Amino acid sequence: MFHPAIFLHAARIAIVGGLILSGSQFVRAGEWASLKGRFVVDGDTPAPVAITADKDIEVCGKHKLVNEEVVVAEDGGLANVVIFVRSKKVTVHPDLEDGSKAAPVVLDNKDCRFEPHVGFVQTEQTLTIKNSDPIGHNSNIATMKNSPSNSLIPSKGSSDVTFSRDEAIPAAVTCNIHPWMKAYLVIRPNPYGAVSGKDGSFVIENLPVGEELEFQLWHEKGGYLDEFKIGGKKTDAKRGRIDFTVESGDTDLGDIVIDAKVFK
């Protein structure tokens, strides 16, 4: 469903309920709203490839491991799509400005995979890397602007990491001991980002109302998503970048439909 209060500025043009306006700005200081939607795949995607655990088989061999590059629900909901505010100048809700005050984000080495597969963390927010497995893991975070970190996390142990710089693209996290394990971390300078859940849905809360913001869409397999449909209308977003202006109230983009060919 396409919410009329959302101003979609693809190619710097605002669309309101089918009318085309140009360069509209409705900044309302102190008002915050949330943005939600659901990523859906149109078409068949390849079935997840099973992974054969060839290390610590007595532990990892018990779990049904699959390649999690493309995770699609039965109804087409696409998990692990990242959507975040790319604009450098964005008014951040005062309660959320300081990442160090936010609750830690947990990345768990569990059942010989990372949970979650794609995580979102704000700069200075604590990332707690846990190991719930009875075996040792390491979490090799290949950041581009922050110092790469690669700590060994003993069984039942944990390690805290913070990032002082944001990363333009999600950083891969791998375990060198169990080479099939892979996750991604989205590290942004503000809290405005989300990763779609198993059903493809996402919510970004406390966005400033009336500010034209550039969002970016990314998926592990599809890369920057530059072609999709919102409200049934085809939208081009070069390198996954698209402008939205959020209006008052909770706004729902409805289904954001992505062609399955992107994942082949």
Add this chain to the structure above:
Amino acid sequence: MAKSGSVSDPAADAVAYLMQSTEGWEPKDIPASSLTGDERQALEELATLYLEGRFPAAKASDVLKNGLPEDAAIRGDEEVFIGLAAAERDEVLLNYVGKKTIGKLACYGCHDIPGFEDAKPAGAALADWGRKDPSRIAFEQVAHFVMHDLAHGKEHAHGDEAAEDAHHGAADGHSGHGPDESADHAGTTGADSLGSAELAYRADDDSVHLSPESVDPDTGYFLEKLLGHEREGFLWQKLRQPRSYDYKKVENKSYNERYRMPQFPFDAKQREAVMTFVLGLVAEPPAPEFVYNPTPREQARLDGLVVAERFNCGGCHTLQMDRWDIAYEPETLGFPNDFNDYSFLRGHFTPKQVEQSLRKDAKGRLQTSLVGMPVLDPETGKPQFVDEDGIPVEPDEEDVVLHRPVMLWKDTLVDGEPRLVGGPSLFVPEDAIQAGKHYPAKGGELARLLFPVVIEDEREINPNVKPDDAWGWLPPPLVGEGTKVQSPWLHKFLLNPHPIRPAAVLRMPKFNLQSSQAAALTDYFASVDGADYPYVYDSRLDDSSLAEAETRYPEHLEGAMRIVTNNNYCVKCHLVGDYAPPGNPKALAPQLGRVHERLRPEYVYEWIANPKRFLPYTGMPVNIPHDKPVSQDLYVGDSEQQVGGLTDLLMHFDEFAKRQFSLDSYLPPPAGEAASVGQTGPQNVASATSIQIDSRVDN
């Protein structure tokens, strides 16, 4: 020469040989290949001449007639006679004679001719001819020839006028138009090919004598030198009439043994210039102050390079990383991260280096030098381009400021701040690279070539393969090898390589190096890295040092061994003694039991602290973070003490292993216990403190 008097033209033979090569062109208007009877006879005579240089006369005749048997063990030009078929006989002989003629005339001296790449120069070496011992110069009978030539110039087949001039010159001592110039003239009219008649013995030779004083001063000078068998005289005549040295020799010299040097059309002045040059080639060593006198370390580098190039070490291994000397706009290479690691891993820069790093040039740019690896595209293996955020882009993409990601292999300063090995890659704007200079890596071509291939292979097994891991499966860069390994080990390894990294997809072959070559390579690596060699003393290797550490830290080695064998740590990946971790070999790491003979203690200590500081692409994690030691149940101490304990264990692994072993079970039991031992039998056991691999750790 055929009986009819016609001759075979060597040039035609050479043409025939050359015409058979059709690489890059198609021969047209090829003359009829069939030979006339006379031509064939001449061809066979020439072939015989060459064959007699290889075989006795009878054998040569037989080879020409019947060829060589199929199983003849023979190498060289005569191979073409193996299985000589009647149908191809003319073609084979033409090829053979043509090739031999090219060799004889040394056409390859000027022309690039396939098959003659390794042919030796036709003439004598001139590099030190200026001091060649005259007794080793073959003057032959040339003095007689010159006497005769000067005295009876008219009678020779030179141009009559020139000979006349020579005669007058000799008579009146006129130097301007003396015999020299007559020879010059002759030289340009074909006298370089003195005929057999002119070179043959003449009855009046001995009666001819000419005094050097009787000719013009220049000629007289050289004649005197010639008569005195001095270099100047030889060279003078060699340049005047090179083949005159065959004078009186043709009777007992075969056609192919005659001198071949052509007579170049020099005039007297040019001849003197050439003589001055050749006589100056005395190979005298330059004055000591101009001789490069390398330091022992530099000499070791140069000696090692010779061996490295000879055995193509750089074909697989990177010997020197890429270097970019760049000029960049301030703050365009990102920002440094806070240093949050062991203090001994901090980068070290002098205040002067920092100051230089902040000094802008006339264009307002800063300079720095980046040593490292370009980040390669895992799909293509080509250097990657990214935008300012590090997002991969195509090199021709519009509206993007192209950057090249560089993985540092040497600490450097950017904007006056340290950028350390093991940190994030630097994204270098293309304009900063263009404004500076790039020095490509030396070696490592095969590793770079295989980089995308092994990733693709691994992807079939593990779709989540991490591109950087692929470097660990390929021939490793040898940058920093000198500070990493112990010289005696490297010397032994080079002589007899053995597998070190189970994950490697290639194995180093045995090159059958001589011990001196292995030593040169070993010293090379130590010298380029500024490491001590060939003998290194490190107190950490001393037993006394170990004893002191064990006094200070109870269970020093045992605690370290508990870390090694704990299922969370080293044994997850490393081979240790007879233990091999199960699983994919790509995730296996080197044998820890041999570290004590392979690696330098200081390297091991710092490597354990943070492996990425030394090998930026390594997947080995930081097992003991500087601010979070491993469980005290394993080793009691802080992070540095635990790192020290592990280092001591690895560097004294043999000593530790000996402590676990007892000979008691092999020795005869004391009287009275024999019966009970006899019931159980001898046991080869470790001591009671044998290590259990344990995964139960509270961290």
